[in-house]
Amino acid sequence: MNQPSAIGRAHGAVRPSPVFLLVVALTVAGGALAWNSELLSKQAELGVFLMVVAGWIVSVCLHEFGHAYVAWRAGDHEVELRGYLTLNPLKYSHPLLSIALPVLFIAIGGFALPGGAVYVHSHSFSPRTQRILSAAGPGANLACAIVLLIVIKVWGSASSHPAFWFGLSYLAFLQITATVLNLIPVPGTDGYGILEPSLSYQTRRSLDQIKPYGVLILVALLFVPELNALFFDAVHGLFDLSGIPSRWPAYGGTLTRFWL
Numbered sequence: 001m002n003q004p005s006a007i008g009r010a011h012g013a014v015r016p017s018p019v020f021l022l023v024v025a026l027t028v029a030g031g032a033l034a035w036n037s038e039l040l041s042k043q044a045e046l047g048v049f050l051m052v053v054a055g056w057i058v059s060v061c062l063h064e065f066g067h068a069y070v071a072w073r074a075g076d077h078e079v080e081l082r083g084y085l086t087l088n089p090l091k092y093s094h095p096l097l098s099i100a101l102p103v104l105f106i107a108i109g110g111f112a113l114p115g116g117a118v119y120v121h122s123h124s125f126s127p128r129t130q131r132i133l134s135a136a137g138p139g140a141n142l143a144c145a146i147v148l149l150i151v152i153k154v155w156g157s158a159s160s161h162p163a164f165w166f167g168l169s170y171l172a173f174l175q176i177t178a179t180v181l182n183l184i185p186v187p188g189t190d191g192y193g194i195l196e197p198s199l200s201y202q203t204r205r206s207l208d209q210i211k212p213y214g215v216l217i218l219v220a221l222l223f224v225p226e227l228n229a230l231f232f233d234a235v236h237g238l239f240d241l242s243g244i245p246s247r248w249p250a251y252g253g254t255l256t257r258f259w260l
Helices: 006-013 018-035 042-073 095-107 127-155 162-183 190-198 201-208 211-222 225-240 247-256
Strands: none
Touching (some): 018 042, 042 127, 042 247, 127 190, 162 190, 162 225, 162 247
């Protein structure tokens, strides 16, 4: 009897959860509402808010799924038992810290914090696999940004359904923000995970003590005005490569935070 192929096993292991599908449906519903609303209407604000916040949660799920899928293909099948391959946002670390807090930062006008976290046996992988594993998460955010930017560049219009296009531009901007933020090599981030296999054993052991506080350190650093300006200059520079007007994500952010 033939053994099932790796592709067949992968399809069997990946089962999008009803929770994930619900979040996707909310994203689509928000987009539809924004599409059919006047720019400055309350309906447009609600639609953009739903599209951006739910869309961000979808990207968090894709980010963490990227890590989990690479780990699963490398032999860590515990990720399947933990539900990481279902794309269920409630499976990715703590729902409050991993989902609610990043969404709150977006809602109050802050930057896109890293979202969830999956626990994998990365120490058992080769250095090359460890690097791919760490890069898979930011890679998912980058892929989301590229797809969104292409769609906006080809079909976007400031005169036709502007609320939708401005909101989608802001969501794309957040994806770029998340990509750059996750690639900063502070212990505990994906950027550090890419660099870590190249470090000496003694250096890795010393920096392991910082990992639990890496995100807090990163946030603290971004509150330093000079570092914040450097970070957002990089994000805006990458967004501007798309040729999409920089005011579009700014308008989308204003619609998302309609109460400010």
